[in-house]
Amino acid sequence: MKTLLTLTKTDRQGKLIETRKQNVRSFTKNLMELLYIAHAQIQSAAPRTIYDITGGIRHIDVQSPVSGYGYRRLKPNLLIASPGGKAQVIVGQAYQNGDAIFTADPQVGMVVPGELVGIQIGSSNSAVTPTDYRLASRIPHGRRAPVTVISRQDANLTGDNNNQVLSGWYGTFYYPFKQFDVTSVKFLMYRSGSPGTITLEVKTAIAAGESYTILAVATTDGNTLPTAAPYEWREFILPSPVTLLPGIPYHIWCNQQANYAYMQRHYYTSTPRGYYDLKKPRFGDTSGSDYVTTLIDLYGTSPREIEYGGCDISGLSVSNPTAEFEIRRLFTNRSGGDITVRECGIYAAFPDTYGSFVGAGGALCICRDIISPDVIVADGETLALTYTPQIAV
């Protein structure tokens, strides 16, 4: 099977500016993994461990938890059709539920923003290898101009005076609302003794049975924290930036060397009370409590954004000796400046693991290619990428 990549650029009026074709060179090992998992019917007891697009190691299998009916086996590990931007991709998965037999019930195994499923574009031209697990420098969905100076990217700054002692790992369970590269993290902290070195980890959130993948580690001297209000927004500077993806959960948490360091948090049964005061549901705490969110301040940079349309797949066309179909996505630049595209690829969604349903699926990169020469998409222009896989006897 050979695949042709067609790039077409049009202006605001839809007038053709440029069209170009190149052969796709770079389906990655992850595609072979997914085909293998399907052909061999890999079960959850011995899943394949594969890097997903966050850099986390995930367990992938075909086993759907079965109900008493047991004949519905939704687990579309190769799903790449998706709506655009922030629209919801529902990744089905029949799980232990007496309703699993109803076809009108999507049996949601995971939801993920449409921008993370299907064709992707990026700005890096680093060489492709079979083990690439994401685009090297992905251009995210949106209309924002880039933020090149390190500044606040997201935050949850206000709460009551509730606190959590770091007697174990504790921090924020966090869904970014946009893609950015986090360079440092601040927590509102204080101490009552000499806690020594406090360590922060940024790590992937995971499904049951999986191991966390640590994306970055940073430390601070806890003995220099204040002991009284108003406390201190202590900064943990990461050794290198970590790309956080929208709609994907992460753990950002700390632990102390000795007693006692404290982290300020907001406790919703305190003041104000109740779920209804939950202002930022994307911030939770790592204990899994419905009532608590930690205070956090995230700094970094973010790339210029481009609007992701839906990723559609046209039906199969067959004419002996060939058969082919098309995978296509439009990218519209409304960011106010030029965007240089140097790489592209395809992300395929996968639902949760079998062991215990927690909705922690994700996406795998199955293809990555360098676009050469670069394509510059000016403000107002639209870039269409079409992959045409073709087999021939």
Place this chain on the structure above:
Amino acid sequence: MKDRLSKHPKIKCNGTVGMQEPDKVVFEPGEIGVVLEWTIKRHDGTVREHCVKKAESYVRQFMDLLLVQMMGITEVSPLQIIDTSGAERDIAHSSLNFDCAAVANIDSYGIVVGTGFIAPTINDYGLENKILHGAGAGQLQYGGVAFGLPTSNLNTSHFTVTRDFANASGATIVVYEIGLYVSGDMPVIKPGTTTRANDSYRPTVSYFCTIRDVILAGITILNGETLTINYRQQCEI
């Protein structure tokens, strides 16, 4: 003249004529393809024949099933795909699609072999004349399908599907065609409801041919010998 000739060294050349196999199967960058490898072992386990070649023939059902999985085609509006019997089947996205992990004695899916030698076309939905499992005349004993795990080097990623075929028929059998049959999930909807009605009386899968190769020279398996076939699916950057 005689003196001149006698002072020159004599040069001899012994030549042989035969088919030369390339030292490796060549894929173009970006290509996803299949390497077909077969080995015939005598009854004592020694190898009598070994051959590696590029398989030529993904057929349309491979693309059909890939489309079903990539689009997430729904159970309530499935795609019709022709199964190995030539019947159209409604297929929706499912974790059962592409299953070829057949156990021993099962010849309905997994790697299959046959005696047909008509050149493959893109619309082939099965082998021309599949050899059935068994020890009777014209039959081969199908082993279980095994797999080589996915792996990669600097340029190539691949995994392997393997199956043994033992000839206990009492006579020589010549294999001319090889294929891969995989499963596809058929959502049976109970009339008047949104309920799936698959049960043990209404099986949930049918089988589909995704690869068909013809070996015009044939692969001769003597009585007592075992044919091992590897389909190595790989992609190249």
